Amino acid sequence: MVAPTEDAFKHAMSANAAWSAYKTHQNPSFFSSLATSQKPAILWIGCSDSRVPETTILGLQPGEAFVHRNIANVINPTDLNTMSVIEFAVRYVKVQHIILCGHTNCAGCAGTLASRELGGVLDTWLTGLRTVRDAHEAELSAIQDDAERAVRLAELNVEAGTRVITANKAVQEAIKERGLQVHGTIYHVGTGILRDLGLGTAVSADGVSSVVANGVAEKREIVTGKHGVLDFSDAGAASLAVK
Amino acid sequence: MPTAVALPKHLQQRYEQIFEHNQAWAAAQNERDPDFYKKLVQGQTPDYLWIGCSDARVPAELVTGLLPGEAFVHRNVANVASNVDLSMMSVIDYAIRHLKVRHIIVCGHYGCGGVQASMNSKDLGVLNPWIRNIKDVYRLHESELDAISNNKERYDRLVELNVMEQCRNIIKTDAFQESYAANDFPVVSGWVFKLHDGLIKDLKIDFRAMLEDSHKIYSITK
Incomplete structure (x- = not known):
């Protein structure tokens, strides 16, 4: 029998006390201003995976x-949990950006590609991921490397998710009325870097994606052909991903 | 998708800053523990x-001091x-x-x-x-x-x-x-x-x- 790790619990509680004291020391009115209201500019939708803590990796502050x-940042239009979050964040909190983030080394993606059964309710939850896998079967099976194939599935899952998000009623209205932006990104667990995939509102009707990455605005054109994806950026760089 | 209106400049800049913050954090974490990401990749x-x-206002990891993983x-x-x-x-x-x-x-x-x-x-x-x-x-x-x-x-x-x-x-x-x-x-x-x-x-x-x-x-x- 393994004993519950009470130490880790005490650690979290004492770390909280230290953090609270540190923040108050830095800025005595930090918590009192937080208590008034929240005005976040961002709605982050990501994976539950412990290796992708948004606030830490983005260097954000509480609020x-x-x-x-x-699980696996699956966006399902009839999932009332996600849809309630989007409704609350867009209509009431009035965020300006929705960032959907997938990640590399995702067990959900690897398991889906290996048709691994997880049991319980999990196989039902991951139906969305299998749908994406099956829709892109030719492209995915042409990728030799297992890890690369899983990253591509993670990207395609984010792409499918951004489509559902931008089709949400509250989101559509906010895009039109106040310029809400929807972004699709991938977090690389092995390097700690977040990459903008140029999806969501960055894509116009003619397939041109204007991506802002590394703080430098770039105009990108993505051409999806039968055998590969060509990615042209304004900065002169072009890349080709072969299917 | 509906046509988007332009976002105010300060909000656009805020979004760009996120990527700057992220790169700074990734580099700093790597300096603190060069094996940090290698371990994370394992699972x-x-x-x-x-x-x-x-x-x-309640970011789980910040208020508890828990690290990625x-x-x-x-x-x-x-x-x-x-x-x-x-x-x-x-x-x-x-x-x-x-x-x-x-x-x-x-x-x-x-x-x-x-x-x-x-x-x-x-x-x-x-x-x-x-x-x-x-x-x-x-x-x-x-x-x-x-x-x-x-x-x-x-x-x-x-x-x-x-x-x-x-x-x-x-x-x-x-x-x-x-x-x-x-x-x-x-x-x-x-x-x-x-x-x-x-x-x-x-x-x-x-x-x-x-x-x-x-x-x-x-x-x-x-």
């Missing part, structure tokens, strides 16, 4: 990102 | 499952753990059966907008069914709550009772019952984060008693 995290 | 073995509110996290409106929510049930199932977390924390917070909405009589559209979960918590503790005359105190108490009820909902799940019977873990804690001083209040719930109480009706391990 800056409204957060929803579920 | 996750978090001790904790954190179920918290989506509220921007230490807490599996689900956050939704008002930290509700409904038994028909497949998202939450999947999180609990995966955390307990596959990650074998030792500790589950439900963390609510005073000043919660979701709990406040449950005390109003407004029609919130698609949010109604979600908020109904919290109205049901009020109904379960109606006499206690109605006896509190001060509005703010009653609101604070509902925040606490909601956390306790969600702990109970987790304890009733198949995954929890089976794991606890076999391993004596995970431990379940109910916390409330206080926005005015940044400290966590441990509600010190007796989760073993909750499990005992739930046996007659909810047991699936006998």
Whole structure:
């Protein structure tokens, strides 16, 4: 029998006391201003995976990102949990950006590609991921490397998720009325870097994606052909991903 | 997709800053521990499952000092753990059966907008069914709550009772019952984060008693 790790619990409680004292020392009115209201500019939708803590990896402060995290960041239009979060964040909190974030080394993606059965309710939850896998079967099976194939599935899952988010009624109205932006990103667990995939509102009707990455605005054009994806950026760089 | 209007410049800059912050953080973390990312790539073995509110002011890892890899996290409106929510049930199932977390924390917070909405009589559209979960918590503790005359105190108490009820909902799940019977873990804690001083209040719930109480009706391990 393994004993519950009470030490880790005490650690979290004492770390909280230290953090609270540190923040108050830095700025005595930090918590009193937080208590008034929240005005985050961002709604972050990511994976529950412990290796992708949004506030830490983005260097944000409490109050800056409204957060929803579920298994494999699957976005289902009839999931009332996610849809309630989006409704609350867009209509009431009035965020300006929705960032959907997938990540590399995702067990959900690897398991889906290996058709691994997880049991319980999990196989039902991951139906969305299998749908994406099956829709892109040719592209995915052409990728030799297992890890790369899982990253591509994670990207395609984010792409599918941004489509559902931008089709949400509250989101559509906010895009039109106040310029809400929807972004699709991938977090690289092995390097700690977040990459903008140029999806969501960055994509116009003609397939041109204007992506802002590394703080430098870039105009990108993504051409998806039968055998590969060509990515042209304004800065002169072009890359080709072969299917 | 509808045509977008341009975003104000300061908000655009805020978004760009995120990527700058991220690069700085990644580099700093690499300097602190050059093997940090190598270890993360191997997989996750978090001790904790954190179920918290989506509220921007309660970032799980910052308020607890937990590092990437230490807490599996689900956050939704008002930290509700409904038994028909497949998202939450999947999180609990995966955390307990596959990650074998030792500790589950439900963390609510005073000043919660979701709990406040449950005390109003407004029609919130698609949010109604979600908020109904919290109205049901009020109904379960109606006499206690109605006896509190001060509005703010009653609101604070509902925040606490909601956390306790969600702990109970987790304890009733198949995954929890089976794991606890076999391993004596995970431990379940109910916390409330206080926005005015940044400290966590441990509600010190007796989760073993909750499990005992739930046996007659909810047991699936006998």
